[in-house]
Structure formats: C-alpha cells, structure tokens
Amino acid sequence: MTHVSAASPRSRLFALIGGILAFTVLIGLGTWQMQRLHWKEALLATIAERMAAPPLSIAEIEQKVLSNTLPDVDYFAVTATGLFRHESERHFFATWKGETGFYVYTPLQLADDRFVFVNRGFVPYELKDPAKRLQGQIAAGPVTITGLSRNVLTEKPSVMVPDNDPAKNIFYWKDIRAMTASASLPAGAVVLPFFIDADATPNPGGLPVGGVTMIDLPNNHLQYALTWYGLAAALVAVLGLWLRRTRSG
Numbered sequence: 001m002t003h004v005s006a007a008s009p010r011s012r013l014f015a016l017i018g019g020i021l022a023f024t025v026l027i028g029l030g031t032w033q034m035q036r037l038h039w040k041e042a043l044l045a046t047i048a049e050r051m052a053a054p055p056l057s058i059a060e061i062e063q064k065v066l067s068n069t070l071p072d073v074d075y076f077a078v079t080a081t082g083l084f085r086h087e088s089e090r091h092f093f094a095t096w097k098g099e100t101g102f103y104v105y106t107p108l109q110l111a112d113d114r115f116v117f118v119n120r121g122f123v124p125y126e127l128k129d130p131a132k133r134l135q136g137q138i139a140a141g142p143v144t145i146t147g148l149s150r151n152v153l154t155e156k157p158s159v160m161v162p163d164n165d166p167a168k169n170i171f172y173w174k175d176i177r178a179m180t181a182s183a184s185l186p187a188g189a190v191v192l193p194f195f196i197d198a199d200a201t202p203n204p205g206g207l208p209v210g211g212v213t214m215i216d217l218p219n220n221h222l223q224y225a226l227t228w229y230g231l232a233a234a235l236v237a238v239l240g241l242w243l244r245r246t247r248s249g
Contacts, residue, residue, distance in 0.1 A: 012243060012246065012247075015239065015242065015243070016239070016243070019235060019236075019239040022235055023232050023235055023236060026228050026229070026231050026232035026235065027228070027229070027232050029228040030224075030225045030226075030227075030228035030229040030232065031225075033221045033222075033224040033225035033228060034221070034222075034225045036221040037219070037221035037222050037225065040217065040219045040221055041219070043217070044217065044219065046075070047074075047075045047215065047217075050074075050075045050076045050077065051075055051077055051148065051215075053076070053077060054077070055077040055078055055079040055146055056076055056077065056078050056079075056149075057078070057079065057080075058078065058079075058080045058110065058116065058192070061073055061076060061078050061149045061194060062192060062194075064076075065192075065193055065194055072151045073149045073150075073151060073194050074148075074149065074150055074151050075148050075149070075150075075213075075215075076148065076149045077146070077147075077148060078146070078147060078148065078149045078196055079144060079145070079146045080108060080110065080116060080118070080144070080145055080196060081110070081111070081142050081143070081144040081145075082108040082109045082110040082111065082116075082142055082143070083108070083109045083141075083142055083143070084106050084107070084108055084109075084118075084120075084137075084138055084139075084143065085106065085107040085108075085109055085115070085183075085185070086106060086130060086137045086138075086139070087184070088106070088107050088183035088184055088185055089104050089105060089106040089107075089120075089130065089183075090104075090105040090106075090117070090169060090171060090179045090182070090183060091103070091104060091105070091128055091169050091170055091171065092104075092105055092119070092171045092172075092174065093170055093171065093172050094122065094212075096122040096209065096212055099122075099124055099125075100124075100125050101122055101123050101124040101125045101127070101128070102122070102123055102125070102128050102170075103119050103120075103121065103122055103208075103212060104119070104120045104121060104122075104123055104208045105117045105118065105119050105120075105171075105174075105179060105195070106118050106120050107183060107185060107191070108145070108196075111142075113189075113190075114189075114190040114191070114192060115185060115189055115190065115191045115192065116191070116192040116194070116195070116196055117176065117179060117191065117195050117196070118145060118147070118195070118196045118197075118198055119147075119150070119195055119196065119197045119198060119212065119213075120198050120203065120208040120210060121198060121203070121207075121208030121209045121210035121211065121212050122208055122209045122212050123207050123208050123209070127207065133205060133207045133208075134205075135204045135205030135207075136203045136204050136205045136206070136207040136208060138203070138204065145196065145198050145199075145201075146198070146199050146201070147196045147197045147198040147199045147210075147213075148196070148197045148199075148213050149194050149195070149196055150174075150194060150195040150196065150197055150213070151194065151195075152174065152176045152193055152194060152195065153173055153174050153175065153176075156173050156175075157173055161173050164178050166178050166179075166181070166182035167182075169182070174195065176191065176193070176195070197212065197213040198210040198211070199211050
C-alpha cells in the first residue's frame with residue numbers, strides 16, 4: 001500500500017487557498033462563456049429576424065443610423081438604386097473560400113447624388129486590377145442592388161490589424177473616411193455612414209462574387225463553458241482527495 005505522508009497544516013492551508021482561487025477563476029471563466037452564449041444566441045436571432053424582414057430603403061436605413069434608435073444597422077435587408085462609380089472602387093484585403101483576394105467596395109451614386117459604398121463581392125488577388133475584369137464593371141444605366149446593411153468602424157479593431165494603405169488602394173479594415181478620401185469622388189460628395197454588402201446575384205462575367213457576408217458566426221461558447229466547469233469540478237475532486245489522504249498520513 002502506498003503511504004502518503006501527512007502534510008503540514010501550513011501546506012494544507014496554502015493548497016486550500018490556491019485551490020479556492022483557481023476554482024473561483026475557473027467558475028468565472030465558465031460563467032463568462034455562458035454570458036457570451038446568451039449574447040451570441042441573441043445576436044444570431046437578431047440577424048435571422050433582420051434578414052427575413054422585407055428589404056428596407058436607403059432612407060429607412062439612414063433614419064435608423066441618424067435617430068440612434070438602434071445600436072447598429074448590421075444585417076438589415078436593404079435595396080438601393082443608382083450608378084456605380086467603378087473608377088473609385090476601393091479594395092479590402094480578404095479571403096473567400098480559402099482563396100486570397102479582395103472585396104470590391106464601389107461607390108453607388110444615388111438619385112440625390114449622394115453615395116453609399118457597396119461591397120460588390122470577392123475578386124482573386126491577381127484580378128485586383130479592374131481592367132482584368134471589365135465585363136463585371138456594370139456601366140449602362142442605373143442598377144438596383146439588394147443586400148445587407150453593415151456598420152462602419154470608427155477605429156482599427158485591433159493592433160494586430162495592419163494599417164490601411166490608401167495609396168496602393170489596399171484596406172485591412174473598413175475605414176469609411178479613408179475610403180472616401182482616397183476614392184476621388186466629386187468635391188463635397190456626401191457618403192452615407194454605412195456599407196451595403198451585395199447579395200449573391202451574379203455579376204456579368206462572374207466577378208465580383210457577391211454574397212460574401214459572414215452569417216454563420218461560430219457559437220462554441222457552451223462547449224467552452226462546460227470545459228471550464230468540468231475543470232473546476234476536477235480541481236475540487238483532486239484537491240479534496242489530496243487533503244483527505246494527507247490529513248493523517
């Protein structure tokens with residue numbers, strides 16, 4: 001039979017305090033993941049509800065932005081009619097189905113001469129130059145696009161994200177101010193404070209590939225919560241067994 005020496009009261013106290021602290025941290029992490037789970041489920045429900053509703057007009061989306069009645073305008077179905085200013089398209093570095101390339105953000109000039117940037121979709125890296133995909137540069141008359149409204153960003157989302165390079169027309173985060181300033185739009189042009197992600201309606205020639213909005217957001221928070229709670233339970237079991245076995249040696 002294996003003999004376990006008795007631990008000193010001081011060692012047992014330190015082990016107990018350390019175990020309590022570790023248990024508290026593990027329970028806290030599990031609880032945080034449960035909170036994230038509820039947040040993610042609410043977000044997914046909101047996205048589904050907005051996408052299922054009839055498309056809103058540009059004016060209706062704009063009113064939501066200006067009235068501050070909602071914290072965001074992400075994922076509302078929207079429709080807009082205007083003329084694409086292809087010469088002013090901006091390129092957002094992205095990957096799509098494992099391929100590196102760019103999302104093409106093109107200003108759409110509305111009937112009142114204001115503009116909204118439309119993410120027309122993905123083009124491969126080697127086709128960044130619009131001259132290599134002229135068939136997809138819709139030029140004849142006004143076009144009506146449908147898609148999803150998207151929030152703008154007011155600052156770079158992370159220090160890990162590279163700085164935008166407007167001079168080379170490469171954007172790593174969606175800075176609408178830099179996009180506007182570098183797009184050579186008419187003097188005094190008004191750009192609406194949101195984006196539109198075009199739907200998957202095919203463009204002439206197949207490019208850009210629309211419908212690139214990420215909808216299936218990962219939701220693994222329950223799995224993470226159970227992992228943290230499981231570790232907390234295991235810690236209690238191991239610490240309890242050790243304290244019992246070392247109580248008298």
